[in-house]
Amino acid sequence: MKKELICISCPMSCPLELTIVNGEILSITGNRCKNGEIYARQELTHPQRVVTTTVACRSGLWPRLPVKTIAAVPKDYVTNVVTELHEVEVEAPVLLGQIIIENVANTGIAVIATRSLPHETVKE
Amino acid sequence: MKNQMRKNYSVIVVGGGPAGLAAALGARQAGAERILIIDRExxxxxxxxxxxxxxxxxxYFKEELTGPEYAERFNQQVRSxxxxxxxxxxxxxITPDLKIEVISKKHGYLNLRAKAVVLAMGCRERTRGAIRTPGFRPSGVMTAGLAQKMVNMKGVLPGQRVAILGSGDIGxxxxxxxxxxxxQVVGxxxxxxxxxxxxxxxxxxxxxxxxxxxxxxTVAFIHGRKRVERLTLAPVTTDYKPDLKQSWDIQCDTLLFSIGLIPENELSARLRIKMDPATGGPQVSSTMETSLPGVFACGNVLHVHDIVDFVSEESHRAGRYAAELALGMRRPGDNITLYPGENIASCTPHSLSSDREQTIYLRVKQPVKDATLKIGNRYEQKFRTLVPSEMVKLSLPPKVLNHFFGEQLRIEVSSEEGAQ
Incomplete structure (x- = not known):
């Protein structure tokens, strides 16, 4: 069986062609680097995504703080991760890389702040 | 008055986005002392x-970052x-003798002076008006980038049922x-x-x-007097005209436009620097200097980039050259001019110097497979595919450029099939 995928590891977006026999990947072509092969194997067995979203931030320079999962979570968990983060509110100031949740949606993966957010009264 | 602003700077950078931040760092690295970044945000x-x-x-960093993380690395460096x-x-x-008039929340009206100015104002989104979408003018019609700011920074949703016109990355x-x-995103x-x-x-x-x-x-009509209620959508013919006989309606309360970006050059226009109609930005030399001595340009105000990494690289260079000029070092003029030929939409910079390695950014007009990019009659490079949405970056070493000394150099792209 042939299967086509687009690699999403980088903006190159390589078109991959997989040859699959009895659920085993026999060959992967079209990738321009090793990440393409890693992505194809991962995507076929258990697809996963890094989630980026925001959480509420009290008395910050902005009312939302951007966050991300420090590693990819299973694709089926993306909605649960975002839903759980909708309920979270942090207090400014926040530092870049600060842990917001240790284990989001029981994935075992932490969520961190992707910027520093000063208190609303602090100016550069 | 402890917060009095200094009046004289060696390099003033207009805009504190990725281009402005990198330009300021480049200027510092090249030895400029007094550097100022001005931003409206x-x-x-x-x-x-x-x-x-x-x-x-x-x-640029050989790792994948989010936008805020990328910005923070530059912010930290600028601060340190x-x-x-x-x-x-x-x-x-900005006046031609490099006086800069500023209105500032903290300081009121300021009149600053610079030895060199770097234009780094970025770009803005094309709006509904740019493509004249017919219909009423209800609320709920906005650009994708504005919706992005509302959602990601202010925590406000633009609507409930959203349609997006344009499949650009932001959309x-x-x-x-x-x-x-x-x-809900209806399509x-x-x-x-x-x-x-x-x-x-x-x-x-x-x-x-x-x-x-x-x-x-495309969207053929926007319905709704106060708020967007529905859209009439229509397939387009080969000459991009909507075929209204095959149109259909869709219910939604919001329409986002993601239909391209325009360099934000009001200040440049007033300075009467030479512009390039193909990029919408200024013409620049190999030192990223515009037609007005002492004024440099980089980033999306110069030409719209696809990825910020290229903006940083280009702007860092522009900042270095701006600092050199501010420190009294004037390089010899360029000895090669560059102009677009077959299937080249635009190329930057507009002239080159054969005394050092040169970086050229260009875009093709039409997608091509198995393409050969030719520069003059001595340099060729093969590409598997070239598409208009992906800017090409080329680096030419002096040993190649020396062959072209004094020439008007034409860049063109042809495909294997076309050549046979």
């Missing part, structure tokens, strides 16, 4: 601050380099973002027969969430 970082998704930095930042401040005018990224925030509609953004964004933003992408389709 409350903080530097520009549009990166609202681009909370990842995909930035793969070239003790570069002065003036936020909440708007540049009203597709906003489609995913709005779904995750609980909105992404694209005038062209191909998606205008990166394929990976179609996969991870649209396909992952079953958002339909309708190619060769």
């Amino acid at each position: 409350v903080e530097t970082g520009g549009i990166l601050n609202q681009c909370i998704h990842s995909g930035f930095g793969l070239h 380099d003790k570069i002065t930042i003036l936020t909440d401040s708007y540049v009203l005018n 597709m990224i906003m489609a995913r973002r709005l779904i995750l925030e609980g909105c 992404v509609f694209e005038l062209h027969p191909f998606s205008s953004g990166l394929t990976r964004n179609k996969v991870q933003c649209l396909d992952d969430f079953d958002i339909p992408l309708h190619l060769s389709t």
Whole structure:
């Protein structure tokens, strides 16, 4: 069986062609680097995504703080991760890389702040 | 008065987005002492601050970062380099003798002087007016980038049922973002027969969430007096005219436009520097200097880039050259001019110097496979595919450039098939 995928590891977006026999990947072509092969194997067995979203931030320079999962979570968990983060509110100031949740949606993966957010009264 | 602003600077950078930050760092590295960045927002970082998704930095930092993370690396460096930042401040005018009029929230009206100025104002989005979409003028019609700022920074949703016109990267990224925030996205509609953004964004933003992408389709009418109520959509003919006989309606309360970017050159126009109609930005020399001595340009105000990494690289260079000039070092003029030929939409810079390695950015007009890029009659490079949505970066060493001394150099792209 042939299967086509687009690699999403980088903006190159390589078109991959997989040859699959009895659920085993026999060959992967079209990738321009090793990440393409890693992505194809991962995507076929258990697809996963890094989630980026925001959480509420009290008395910050902005009312939302951007966050991300420090590693990819299973694709089926993306909605649960975002839903759980909708309920979270942090207090400014926040530092870049600060842990917001240790284990989001029981994935075992932490969520961190992707910027520093000063208190609303602090100016550069 | 301890907060009195200094009046004289060696380099003033207009705009504190990725281009301005990198230019200021480049200027510092080249030895400029007094550097000022002016930005109209409350903080530097520009549009990166609202681009909370990842995909930035793969070239420049060799790792994948989100927009805010990318911005923070530059912000930290600018702070540790003790570069002065003036936020909440708007540049009203630049004079040809490099006096800069600023209106600032903190300091009021300022009249500053610089030995060199770097234009780094970035670009703005094309709006509904740019393509004259027919219909009423209800609320709920806005650009994708504005919706991005509302959602990601202010925590306000633009609506509940959203349609997106244009499959640019911002449009597709906003489609995913709005779904995750609980909105419905009724579809992404694209005038062209191909998606205008990166394929990976179609996969991870649209396909992952079953958002339909309708190619060769446009919005023919916007209905609703106070708020968007529905849209009439129509397939387009080969000459991009809507075929109203085959139109259909769709219910929604919001329409986002993601239909391209325009360099923000009001200040440049008033300075009467020479512009390039192909890029919408100034013409620049190999030192990124415009036709007005002492005024440099870089980033999206010069030409719209696809990835911020290239903006940083180019702007760092522009900052270095601006600092050199401010320190009294004037390089000899360029000895090669560059102009676009067959299937080249635009190329930057507009002239080259054979005394050092030169970086050229260009875009093709039409997608081509197995392409050969030719520069003059001595240099060739092969590409598997070239598409208009992906800018090409070339580096030419002096040993190649020396052959072209004094020439008007033509860049062109041909495909294997075309040549046979």
